[in-house]
Amino acid sequence: MRKHIVAGNWKMNTTVPEGVELAKAVVAKAAEVPSDVKLIIAPPFTHLAPVAEVVKGTAVGLSAQNCADKTKGAYTGEVSVDMLKSVSCEYTILGHSERRQYYGETDAKLVEKIHLALAAGLSPIFCIGENLDEREAGKHFDVVTEQIKNVLYTLTPEEMANVIVAYEPVWAIGTGKTATAEQAQEIHACCRKVLAEKFGALAEEITILYGGSCKPSNAKELFAQPDIDGGLIGGAALKAEDFIGIATSF
Ligand code: PEP
Secondary structure (H helix, E strand, C coil): CCCEEEEEECCCCCCHHHHHHHHHHHHHHHHHCCCCEEEEEECCHHHHHHHHHHHCCCCEEEEECCCCCCCCCCCCCCCCHHHHHHCCCCEEEECCHHHHHHCCCCHHHHHHHHHHHHHCCCEEEEEECCCHHHHHCCCHHHHHHHHHHHHHHHCCHHHHCCCEEEECCHHHCCCCCCCCHHHHHHHHHHHHHHHHHHHHHHHHHCCEEEECCCCHHHHHHHHCCCCCCEEEECHHHHCHHHHHHHHCCC
C-alpha cells in the first residue's frame, strides 16, 4: 500500500508570524485527516525553526522548498542540508518548476542536490513536469521520462525508496487550469512504468503526487486515480481549511 501524502508548498508567501499562525491552523485541523494520509508543510527557510516548534510531536511533517548543492562554506545566500536537519526538517522539495525556470536549476544540479539531501537523511519531494509548449507538441511523456532518467536513475533502490515524486504540469501551476484526472493518470502511470524499468517492483511503492491548481473541488477525482497518491499543493495550501479539505478527499 503506497503512502498517501498531501504536501503544501507555501512558496514565498507569509511573514514568519503569519506562517506560524497558518501552521497552527493546519495542526489544529490535522485530526480531520484520515491517519493513512501524511500531511507535510513546506514554509520558506526563515519560517522553518519556529514552524518546527509548532509541528513538533504532531503528525504534520516539515519540508524545505529547496537546498544547496554544496555541503558548507562560501556560498552566500544558500542553505545546506545539515542546516535543514538542524531545524528538524524531514523533507525538501527539489526541482520545482519555478526553481528550474527562474533560477536555472538543471537536472545535473538536481543530481547533486538529491544525493546530498538523501545522504543527510532528508526525503526529497522531486518535481517533474512539462511546460505548455511541450504539452502542445505532444512531448510530455518524453519530458518526464527524461527528467526521471537524468536524476532518479542515478539513485540506488535504497535511496529511491525515500523519494517522493511530484508530477506538476507547468501549465497547471498557479493558473487555475488543472490537468484532467485522465491526463494526470496517464502520465503518472508513465512515470511509474519508467521507474519500474530501473527499480522493478519498488516502483509500485513510490508515492507520486499530482500538483497544479489542485483544490478541494477537484482533489477527489484526481486522488481516485490508481496512480495518483496525493498532491503537492501551492495556492490552496495557504488556507488551512482548503489544505485540509484536499487532504480529506481520498
Ligand atoms: C506548486 O507550485 O507546487 C503548485 C502545485 O501550485 P498551485 O497549487 O498553486 O498550482
